[in-house]
Amino acid sequence: MSSKTYDRIAPLYDALDFAYEVGWKRRLRSLVFAGTAGRILDAGAGTGCNMPLYPDGSEVVALDNSAAMLERAATRAARLGRSVDIRHGDLLDTGFPDGHFDHIVATFVFCVLPEPLQEPALRELARICRPGGTIRILDYTTSRRTPARIWMRAVSPWLRFAFAARYDASYESRLPAAGLETVESRHVFGDMVKLLVSRPVSAAARQSAA
Numbered sequence: 001m002s003s004k005t006y007d008r009i010a011p012l013y014d015a016l017d018f019a020y021e022v023g024w025k026r027r028l029r030s031l032v033f034a035g036t037a038g039r040i041l042d043a044g045a046g047t048g049c050n051m052p053l054y055p056d057g058s059e060v061v062a063l064d065n066s067a068a069m070l071e072r073a074a075t076r077a078a079r080l081g082r083s084v085d086i087r088h089g090d091l092l093d094t095g096f097p098d099g100h101f102d103h104i105v106a107t108f109v110f111c112v113l114p115e116p117l118q119e120p121a122l123r124e125l126a127r128i129c130r131p132g133g134t135i136r137i138l139d140y141t142t143s144r145r146t147p148a149r150i151w152m153r154a155v156s157p158w159l160r161f162a163f164a165a166r167y168d169a170s171y172e173s174r175l176p177a178a179g180l181e182t183v184e185s186r187h188v189f190g191d192m193v194k195l196l197v198s199r200p201v202s203a204a205a206r207q208s209a210a
């Protein structure tokens with residue numbers, strides 16, 4: 001995904017998303033961070049909507065490939081009085097050492113990554129997550145219920161236009177190929193949004209599977 005889309009919409013992002021944020025996203029963000037501590041990566045941090053949930057005492061890197069989104073994240077961090085390491089970079093090639101983070105969080109990021117980048121992105125996150133650490137994805141899934149499916153189909157053109165996003169990204173089915181195993185997978189807003197917690201498959205488990 002080109003960072004140009006988000007550079008362009010950065011000034012409007014929070015306003016465009018306001019109703020969703022207040023209506024339900026804020027509540028779900030707290031589920032993502034429950035039980036996290038230590039070194040945390042907020043991958044695709046955007047304007048920093050997750051910042052109020054960063055656990056006290058944690059060391060968080062907020063990474064994004066849109067400089068304009070990060071400018072707003074920096075303003076938010078200052079307003080909240082939080083010390084956050086705000087970095088411009090690509091989550092497909094973060095440059096962090098293997099096993100660097102205790103937890104990695106990606107909220108509404110896989111819905112904007114094109115299909116061919118879903119697995120490479122998961123691989124990179126698996127690489128920089130320590131053994132026993134977790135990767136927590138909060139993102140859309142396609143509903144199985146007809147009314148919700150119809151609603152999602154109707155809103156899809158807006159989602160694509162405003163956020164370059166879609167509801168049917170394939171991140172969950174790609175976990176095994178990326179060297180990740182599922183710890184928890186549950187719907188957290190109807191069956192339209194999922195919290196997916198995974199962890200890197202241990203070397204021992206990889207060997208016994210081979």
Ligand SMILES: C[S@@+](CC[C@H](N)C(=O)[O-])C[C@H]1O[C@@H](n2cnc3c(N)ncnc32)[C@H](O)[C@@H]1O
Nearest residue numbers: 006044045046049064065066069090091107108
């Ligand atoms: C829909 S926004 C979500 C932002 C934030 N996580 C939230 O929950 O509000 C998606 C974010 O992912 C970022 N992004 C997309 N592709 C990226 C990549 N390859 N590397 C880093 N950030 C990326 C975009 O710039 C944008 O800020």
